[in-house]
Amino acid sequence: MLDNKIKLFDHLSSQPLQGRYAIELEGDKRRKIQKRTATIEVRFSEITIGKHQYSGKHLPDKINLYAIEAKEVGENIENPILWRLLTTKKVEDLQTALLCIEWYTYRWTIEEVFRILKKEGFNIEASELSQGKAVRKLCLLMLETIIKLFIMQIAYASEEESQPRSCFSEEEIECLELQIKQLEGKTEKLKNPYKSSDLKRYIWAIARLGGWKGYLSERKPGITTFWIGLQKFNSVMQGWILFRDVSRR
Structure with a gap:
């Protein structure tokens, strides 16, 4: 269980590497971003988050979630990808983690x-x-x-x-x-x-x-x-x- 002494991002980054995958990223001339193949490392962990002291009394004392980190690795990368996701879906293998990451990428389509x-x-x-x-x-x-x-x-x-x-x-x-x-x-x-x-x-x-x-x-x-x-x-x-x-x- 994560308490006030443990930061979620630190906990997630310390988890063992579960796998890597590559994605093709479009370039953007206006933002001076070159087209590239990004290598993404994936980590995940089951977590329990406690209720904040100022949260409403009607809320449960804790909630069980799964945290996923998708982090681009490599040298001299400007604005590398770093996605951290929380989900109620059970994530116990790389395939499920990749599925959740894929769902997250649809957010740009939804925003459009x-x-x-x-x-x-x-x-x-x-x-x-x-x-x-x-x-x-x-x-x-x-x-x-x-x-x-x-x-x-x-x-x-x-x-x-x-x-x-x-x-x-x-x-x-x-x-x-x-x-x-x-x-x-x-x-x-x-x-x-x-x-x-x-x-x-x-x-x-x-x-x-x-x-x-x-x-x-x-x-x-x-x-x-x-x-x-x-x-x-x-x-x-x-x-x-x-x-x-x-x-x-």
Whole structure:
């Protein structure tokens, strides 16, 4: 049991090494972080934490948890990874510890979802709906668009081709082709480099509508850029359908 004399982080760091694993980390030119392969050491321990003296009387005197430490090792590493996790899930082997660490890495995806749901996107907090059930239904409708944004983000980062129909309808693809002609610059560096069989061709157009400059040497567009671009494209799409239908009469 940990008491006031034993610090949790010190206790965790003193545990025997349970294993290592490697992960690929993306670089960030703006923060001057280079792409690298990180070696992570994993330690874990079952712990019992006592109740603080100022905690409420309704709380138990102690609680049993499992603590996990994931620490990047190596020389001359700027801002190395150091994650310390507490969980009620029983952690008695490396496989379970790695599973908990993997779950933790999803926090960035979850934060992206909430960022789009809130002020940087749909601004759901400004909704005038008063009942929780109605808000949940609205969130589900919004999640359909958010899933589309994640599909674009993952597909654009991948070296493999993806089918355009996995994200856009035939009508949308036709409209995007017209947009690409307007969005391409005069130089080769500002031309859309992707084939019509690759989803990245149309994601490129969405990113350009979202304010991305289009240079391949530039940092890849993020989910907020895709959100802005998709909203603009939806407006363009509505106007294009209206014009097409009127011209066919």
